[in-house]
Amino acid sequence: MNERPAQTREAPGRRISIALAIAVHVGLAIFLIYGVHWQSERPEAVAVDLVQSVPATPTAEPPSPTPPPTPAPQPPKPVVEPKPEPRPAPPPKPDIAVKEKPKPPKEEPKPFNPLEAMKNEAAKPTQPSVSAAVDKELAQRRSDASAAHDTAAAAWSDRIASKIKHNIIRPANAAGNPEAIYEITLLPDGSLVGAPRLKQSTGNAALDSAIERAIRKSDPLPKPEDPSVFQRILRLKFRPLEE
Amino acid sequence: MNVTQDLSIVELVANASFVVKLVLTLLAAVSMMSWYYIFRKWFAIRDARAKTDKFERDFWSGGNLDTLYQSAVNDRHHTGALEHIFEAGYREFTKLRGQRTLDPATVIAGVRRAMRATYQREIDDLEAHLSFLASVGSVSPYVGLFGTVWGIMHSFRGLASMVSATLAAVAPGIAEALVATAIGLFAAIPAVVAYNRYAHDADRLAVRFESFMEEFSNILQRQLK
Numbered sequence: 001m002n003e004r005p006a007q008t009r010e011a012p013g014r015r016i017s018i019a020l021a022i023a024v025h026v027g028l029a030i031f032l033i034y035g036v037h038w039q040s041e042r043p044e045a046v047a048v049d050l051v052q053s054v055p056a057t058p059t060a061e062p063p064s065p066t067p068p069p070t071p072a073p074q075p076p077k078p079v080v081e082p083k084p085e086p087r088p089a090p091p092p093k094p095d096i097a098v099k100e101k102p103k104p105p106k107e108e109p110k111p112f113n114p115l116e117a118m119k120n121e122a123a124k125p126t127q128p129s130v131s132a133a134v135d136k137e138l139a140q141r142r143s144d145a146s147a148a149h150d151t152a153a154a155a156w157s158d159r160i161a162s163k164i165k166h167n168i169i170r171p172a173n174a175a176g177n178p179e180a181i182y183e184i185t186l187l188p189d190g191s192l193v194g195a196p197r198l199k200q201s202t203g204n205a206a207l208d209s210a211i212e213r214a215i216r217k218s219d220p221l222p223k224p225e226d227p228s229v230f231q232r233i234l235r236l237k238f239r240p241l242e243e
Numbered sequence: 244m245n246v247t248q249d250l251s252i253v254e255l256v257a258n259a260s261f262v263v264k265l266v267l268t269l270l271a272a273v274s275m276m277s278w279y280y281i282f283r284k285w286f287a288i289r290d291a292r293a294k295t296d297k298f299e300r301d302f303w304s305g306g307n308l309d310t311l312y313q314s315a316v317n318d319r320h321h322t323g324a325l326e327h328i329f330e331a332g333y334r335e336f337t338k339l340r341g342q343r344t345l346d347p348a349t350v351i352a353g354v355r356r357a358m359r360a361t362y363q364r365e366i367d368d369l370e371a372h373l374s375f376l377a378s379v380g381s382v383s384p385y386v387g388l389f390g391t392v393w394g395i396m397h398s399f400r401g402l403a404s405m406v407s408a409t410l411a412a413v414a415p416g417i418a419e420a421l422v423a424t425a426i427g428l429f430a431a432i433p434a435v436v437a438y439n440r441y442a443h444d445a446d447r448l449a450v451r452f453e454s455f456m457e458e459f460s461n462i463l464q465r466q467l468k
Contacts, residue, residue, distance in 0.1 A: 013282065013283060013286030013287070013290075014283065016282070016286070017279050017280075017282035017283040017286065018279055020278070020282045021275055021278035021279040021281075021282055022275075024278050025271070025274065025275060025278065028429065032252045033251065033252055033253060152406065154409075154411075155405075155406065155409055155412075158409045158410075158411060159409070225406050226406075
């Protein structure tokens with residue numbers, strides 16, 4: 001007589017509740033993983049390309065088909081520093097980083113066309129005459145040594161980009177999302193040498209000059225904390241209308 | 244040279260610190276439980292309401308009380324809460340009516356006590372686990388917030404050891420920390436909504452049960468005269 005019906009009753013829908021709860025969470029997981037674009041593909045408003053990018057050199061710069069000017073290329077094993085220091089013949093080198101001895105200005109005949117020289121130099125470590133095994137080892141060492149170098153360079157280019165970005169005043173008639181590329185030459189103290197060179201116009205002269213003014217206004221640009229990441233030529237990509 | 248990081252949710256969770264992972268696991272388990280109870284209570288309350296409707300229809304359509312009682316006793320496991328109350332009250336009524344020495348007021352009082360006891364049990368059954376939903380709703384945002392605060396602390400500690408503080412260096416850490424808050428809110432919002440809804444539904448059912456008890460007492464009292 002005193003039996004309690006509530007105890008003997010089976011709770012309705014137990015299995016189906018478990019199944020539905022799992023389904024809800026699986027749905028959420030799928031939504032989070034595939035449904036949300038966690039990072040847009042949009043490029044940054046100002047991107048700084050270090051032209052003489054050391055860690056990226058072996059892949060980014062294809063080896064030049066011209067034979068190397070030096071007759072006997074020594075095996076690049078002793079290269080710990082990513083930059084090939086032990087060069088037999090000093091070609092015209094635009095780099096006046098601190099580790100280089102300051103030399104008379106005859107070393108640098110053309111301050112405004114150092115890009116070619118740098119390309120030559122960058123192509124040197126990937127000479128085709130070096131065997132594949134040595135090349136591989138070199139790449140390995142280089143990637144180890146350049147990990148810290150890489151982050152320092154990234155930090156530097158971030159700081160340059162943010163400084164210039166703050167100085168851009170957008171002209172009123174600008175529309176769309178055009179891209180401009182400027183190339184600048186820097187001294188090691190961060191000050192500009194010469195005028196920024198327009199490599200690719202946005203198609204809007206007012207916008208181009210606004211960018212150029214922003215670059216000039218940002219002079220001197222921030223110095224890298226690690227002097228070894230300093231590069232003389234910087235390539236700046238702008239998408240100033242990016243929001 | 245741009246610092247681009249893969250910011251997929253899987254990466255964020257995989258790179259999170261241990262405490263954040265612990266918080267995420269806890270929140271996922273809590274969210275699982277709370278959704279389980281949400282669905283279970285949903286089925287249970289829907290079922291209870293349907294059975295109450297059905298019994299009220301049967302009761303007020305003027306059937307014989309004895310046949311109603313028999314069907315309630317025979318079909319005990321498929322009857323609803325209201326039918327249990329009716330069954331307890333009528334059983335008490337038949338027992339007390341046999342004793343001629345009792346006056347009607349005593350009989351009715353006994354019947355009401357019996358019905359009240361069953362009513363309490365049924366309401367308790369209806370409201371079971373609702374407090375769990377309430378706790379999830381109020382606590383899991385804080386748990387998620389704890390995970391976020393911890394993750395942000397972690398990422399700022401990492402920032403202190405860097406040479407240059409860039410946004411790109413902190414952003415992934417903060418994003419992964421915020422995942423904890425997101426999961427906490429995901430657990431909390433449905434729990435709060437379900438709690439309010441089910442508490443309201445249970446209250447309405449309780450009101451119906453109580454008014455039925457009063458009306459049924461009146462009917463029994465008339466029969467005693």
